Amino acid sequence: MVNTKIMLNGIEIDNPVIPASGTFAFGYEFAPMYDLDILGSMSLKGTTAQARFGNPTPRIAETPSGMLNSVGLQNPGVDAVIREELPKLEKVFHKKAVANISGFSVEEYVECAEKFDACDAIGWLEINISCPNVHGGGMSFGTDPCEAAKVTAAVKKAVKKPVWIKLTPNVTDIAQVAKACEEEGADAVSMINTILGMRIDPKTRKPILANTMGGLSGPAVFPVALRMVWQVFEKISIPIVGMGGVASARDVIEMMLAGATAVQVGAANLVDPWACEKIIRDLPRVMEELKIENLSDIIGGAH
């Protein structure tokens, strides 16, 4: 029998597979498809203090081996999420979920984090300082190590639950930002958010996305994400939650070998709603094939 269990900030999870924020709604949408309790955890849709419609449509475009999105953090606001979405999730998911939090000011991050910190259903707080689809917030905190440090410090001071900082790949040196977060007490970094990209429709000669640019995700970004996880692993000692293009049990293992303690699966859920179930079912078989007894033994194993 192989062992897929992982320790993540003092919380043991059954396996390292976590659906990524923005690709799993508030979780319960997937309950008719499979037993959600097989998941390691799940990261909920990015939440802000106020309700947001997000960006105008079209806000999805196809790319080779991936997709662009410019959803722009559509969510009903933190209070509605806690009042309406979490109770629905708790009926079908009996483990701790990850709250994904976005903001336009340090105060907003803190406000949302404090509210989720008080929720039983939530095990970890994932602070998204990397959304490429909103202006004057989101990614602007993630591209500057000083700003990233400020958000981390402020949130850490306000909450008890473990805090992950979700990093953007749209920087020159992602390890530097990761390091800044670690120094301010982050319990983990999760990475990568989407890579800024765009498509143009040659017929209309206009960008396909109403917002012009959007974030690239899916298998197209896997090698970039893997490389960045590798680089960050070399520089920090807190856990890394790796993601970007993961679509199979082998990808999970590759991410872990690069340095990830847990792995998130994003766009794959959108094209195959059963993607995470399949990955989790495959994992023990692939581990046996690769002679891995304890999955946690391979974290950073390629270094």
Added chain:
Amino acid sequence: MKNETYVISSNEKLARDIWRMQLVGDTSEFGNPGQFVNIALAGNYLRRPISVCDYDANSFTIIYKVVGEGTEKMSRMERGMRIDALTGLGNGFDTELCPKECTVVGGGVGVPPMYALTRKLVKEGHTVRVILGFNSAEDVFYEDQFRDLGCEVTVTTVDGSYGEKGFVTDAMEEGTYALACGPKPMLQAVFAKSSDGQFSMEERMGCGFGACMGCTCQTNDGPRRVCKDGPVFEKGAVAW
């Protein structure tokens, strides 16, 4: 929702760039007319949403227009080949809300879902007036199939090369209950002329089953996902 594999039993051209594909397989998730399937194509990352034109116990029909890479690939697929699809997506039209007399309006590739709808309405005893709008004579399809359901059918073409010249709304009576699918300007015009009705929307989709918030539209009830809360919205909810 189900993920099923279907075998193509026919794939033929009906009009300019318009193809009809018949597929054999599990249709147990299929419900209201106006629902759609989301088709996976080898070499394309995202699935393609296509309305169900008609279905029975073990097969269904789609009609699609070749507009890009994916639909072009579909047009080259042959009998016996397999297609992977997510099925039973969207809400579809609710015929229980329809009065005895109603008008069904389809424009271009908005026509296909109106076929199963019309069949259902007729079966339930409604008197259905059908208006199908196209650009030109070469684009017209399914006029006879609708007529065979026993309805009064009017075809309009923008250039007047077939049927009545003009837009669907030129053939539409003011103040009727309308069920419509087609390009947005058509929907808006039908909306304005109808007393009440149901309108099927289109939006680019990431998932097609409610997970990504890619397809959201603003309604009078707040933001709604076209793929899951729609694609059909009641007139009272529609906010253009």
